Amino acid sequence: MRNKYAIVIICIVALVIIEKENNIILRVSDKLSQFRTLQMPETSSFVIIDDNSSYPDDIYSENVLGAREKGQKHILLMATTRSGSSFVGEFFNQQGADMFYLFEPLWHVEAMLSLGTNGTNSSTSPWVYRDVLKHLFLCDFSLLERFINPPPKDHVTPDLFRRESSVALCENQVCTPVIKGIFEKYHCRTRRCGPLNLTLASEVCQKKRNRVIKTVRVTQLDTLRSLLEDPQLDVRLIQLVRDPRATLASRIVAFPSKYQDWKSWAVNENVSVKEEEVKRLEGNCNNIRMSAELGLSLPKWLEKRYMLVRYEDIARDPMQKAAEMYNFTGIPFTPQTRDWILENTHSHSSGIFSTQKNSSEHVEKWRFKIPFKLAQFVQEICGPTMKLFGYRFVDNEQSLVNKSFSLLEEKKFHFS
Template identity: 70%
Template structure:
C-alpha cells in the first residue's frame, strides 16, 4: 500500500492531535481536583502558539537534561546555567505539575500523564509560560507569581529586566528578586539563543518523540545516569523520612524482595534502562539527538565531559562555564544542602560506598542487574570489596557509549 509522503505540515498536524488528546485528559483530571475547581477551566487545548522570528530562528538550540533524583543533575545543570547571557535555563519547572496532580511523587512514579510533562516542556522551549501557569499554586495574578520553584537556580530569571533588585549593586548570586513576572520571563527567553531545561520527572524517553519531531525546535537530550547503589545511598540521606523502611532493613539485615519499596526500585531501574536502550538504538527521530552520560565520568573529568556535552548540543563552551566548573569542582570544603552544586567532584563518585550496607547493595544488584550491566557498573561480592576504593566499580569495557 502506497503511503503519501509526509510533509512538515503533516508532522505538525500529528503533533497537534497528540497534544489535544493529552490536554483533554488533563482537563478531566483537573476537574476532579477540588482545589483547582474554577481556576483551571480555561486550560487551552491548543499547541503553544508559534512565537516571532527572534525566538525561533534556525540558530536556536534546546537542551533537555533528563535525569532521576540524586544523580548529580543539579550540578550538571549548572554547566548550562552558567553559560552566560545567551542561555535561558530552567530548574525543574515540572515540579509544579507533579505537586498539583500527584502530591505523593512516589505514587506517580512517572507512568501517568507523560504527555502533559512533554507538552509543558515544549511550550517552555517556545518561551510560552501559560501552560505552566495553570499548575502554579496559588495561581499567578496577571502573570505574576512569587512561587516559581527554585527560581534562584536560573540565572536568566535573576537578571534584569526579569529581576529588579532593591539594591542595584547586589551580586547576581545573592540577589533577592521580587515576584516573578512571567511575561518578562517569556520576553527574556525569546531574546536568548539557547534554552535548557533540567528535569527528574520525565522517566521514559519514548514519550518525548513528538517534542523531537516539532520542526520549530532543535532539541538535544542528555540522559544522566548514576550507579543505582549510589542513588539509593544518597536518597537515604537526602530524603531520610521517606526511606525509613530501607534504614530498618539495613539494621535488620533482611530485605523482603516482594516489598513494594523493592518493586519501586526495580521499576525505576527498568525505566532508566528502557530509555537508554531506545536512545542508544538511535531511531530516526533521535538520530544525533541523544547522549548518555554517567555521573561518575563527570565527577572524574568534569571539564572533559562538559566539553563533550557542549559539542553534542552544538552550543559554544563559554569561558564563564569553564570558570564555574573550575571553581566548583575543586572545593576543599563542600557546601551544604541536598541540591548543593559546590563539590570536590573527584571524591564524589565513590563516597556512597562507605554509607550503604552491603546487604542493601546486594538487593540493588539483584533487582537492577540489567541496568547496571548496560551502564557499566560492576557488582561487589563482599563488604570488603565494597569499601575498597582501590577497586573500581566502573567497567569501561561494558560501556555502550
C-alpha cells in the same frame, strides 16, 4: 455545657477543613478536565495529551518559526533524583548571556497531578509533562501557570520552584521591586528581587539563543518523541545516569523520612522493606534502562538528538565531559563555564544539595555509607541496568569499601 460548645467548635473546624480540601480537589479536577477536553491557554487553540498526536503547525509560529535557521538550541537534561543532575545542570546554567535555564519546572505539574490522584501519578502525566516542556521551550509560561499553587495573580508568583537556581530568572530584567508583606519562597541569591513576573521571564527567554531544562520527572524517553520531532524546535536530549547503588545511598541521606524503611532494613533483620518500595526501585531502574536502550539504538527520530552520559565519568573528568556535552548540543563552550567548572569541582563543601564539591572524591563516598546488604539487594533488583551502563558488582563488603577496586568499567556510549 462546655462539652457541647467544644463539640460544636470541633464540627465547625472539621467543616472548614473539608471545604478547603474540596476546593483543592475541584481545582485539580478542573485542570485535568481542561486537558481531557483539549483546551489550551488563551494563546493557543488546544493542548495535546494523546501520545500519537502532533503539534499544530502554527502554534507560536510568530516566536519560533525558523528556530533552527536562527541557531536556537533547546536542550533537555533528563535524569533521576540524586543522580547529579543539579550539578550537571549548572554546566549550562553558567554558560552566560545567551542561556535560559530552568530548574525542575515540572515540579509544579507533578505536585498538582499527584494531589488530584491521591498521591499516585495520573496516566496523563507523561503527555502533560511533554506539553508543558513544549510551551517552556517556546518561552510560554501560561500552561505552567495552571499548575502553580497558589495560582499566579496577573502572571506574578512568589512560588516558582527553585527560581534561584536559574541565573536568567534573577537577571536585572526580571528582578522586580520587592513588595512589602510578600515573601518569595525561592528568592534569588545574587540580588534581592520581588515576586517573579512570568511575562517578563517570557520576554527574557525569547531573547536567549539557547534554552535548557533540567528535569527528573520524565521517566520514559518514548513519551518525548513528538517533542524531539517537532520541526519548530531543535531539541537535543542528554540522559544522565548514575550507579543505582549510589543513587539509593544518596536518597537515604537526602530524604531520611522517605527512605527510613530502607535504612532500618539494612541494619535490622526483623524489619522489612514494603513491597511497593521495592517495586518503585525496580520500576525506576527499568525505566532508566529502557530509555537508554531506546536512545542508544538511535532510531531515526533520535539521530543527532540523544546522548547518554554517566555521572561518574563527569565527576572523574568534568571539563572533558562538559566539552563533549557542549559539542553535542552545538552550543559554544564559554570561558565563563570553564571557570565555573574549575572553581566548583575542587570545592570541599559537604552540603547535601550543594553543587560545589570535589567531584572526583565525592563520587566514591557512597561506598562507605551504604551497608553491603543494601548494595547487594540493589544489584539483584537493578542488575540489567547496572550491566548496561558498566557498573561492576561487589561480592562482599571488602570489595565495596576497597577504593582500589573500581566499580566503573571503561565504556564508550556511541551517539550520532
